[in-house]
Amino acid sequence: MSVVYNSVAQVDDVIVAASWQRTDDKGADAPFGAGVLGQSDGDLEFIVTRTALKGNGVLGCKALALPTTGWALRLDEVAFPVGAVAHRHTHSGSGWRFLVAGSLRIEAEHDITVMGEGDSWFEPAHSPVRAVALQDAAVTRFVRCMAIPLADVGRSTFQLSAPEDADLPRLQMTHRHFDHVVQDDAG
Numbered sequence: 001m002s003v004v005y006n007s008v009a010q011v012d013d014v015i016v017a018a019s020w021q022r023t024d025d026k027g028a029d030a031p032f033g034a035g036v037l038g039q040s041d042g043d044l045e046f047i048v049t050r051t052a053l054k055g056n057g058v059l060g061c062k063a064l065a066l067p068t069t070g071w072a073l074r075l076d077e078v079a080f081p082v083g084a085v086a087h088r089h090t091h092s093g094s095g096w097r098f099l100v101a102g103s104l105r106i107e108a109e110h111d112i113t114v115m116g117e118g119d120s121w122f123e124p125a126h127s128p129v130r131a132v133a134l135q136d137a138a139v140t141r142f143v144r145c146m147a148i149p150l151a152d153v154g155r156s157t158f159q160l161s162a163p164e165d166a167d168l169p170r171l172q173m174t175h176r177h178f179d180h181v182v183q184d185d186a187g
Helices: 163-167
Strands: 002-005 014-022 033-037 044-049 058-061 071-081 085-091 094-101 103-107 112-116 120-123 129-133 139-149 158-160 173-182
Touching (some): 014 071, 014 173, 033 071, 033 173, 058 120, 103 139, 158 163
Antiparallel strands (some): 002 044, 014 033, 014 044, 071 139, 071 173, 085 129, 085 158, 094 120, 094 139, 103 112, 103 129
């Protein structure tokens, strides 16, 4: 899967793609953009291909470990008000995130990174991570595109790593644009 900023030349071996276009900021309880299935003239594109994508605008490309029981492409946004924390958790699907507003401290298994607006990162499935919104914006937001198991279509993929964290406040809000079941033709 590749994350592409702005536009890239037409790609021949696309399995599925999603695009996201920034709209108006209506606060943390509303999406910051509009997501569509397919390639478009959006601000961001997430493209699943059979071969690695390279070139102008490509921010990153990683191989996906696709669920063997079928999968769907999810495009959503996560909004963090100041001080919000996504306690250590995992997701059942892997994919790219792109920070569209604010800054976020990402605490992964082997490193801690501060992400700023315009930064992108890849999270493998079942990889523990903790995210903390920093104090420089009213709302910190990222757009996320993941390949999720079919069993998670329409459901949250968020799984806390420590059960005792379930009683801690969860201020972040997720705005799902779509889950699209992918039927990959093998031949």
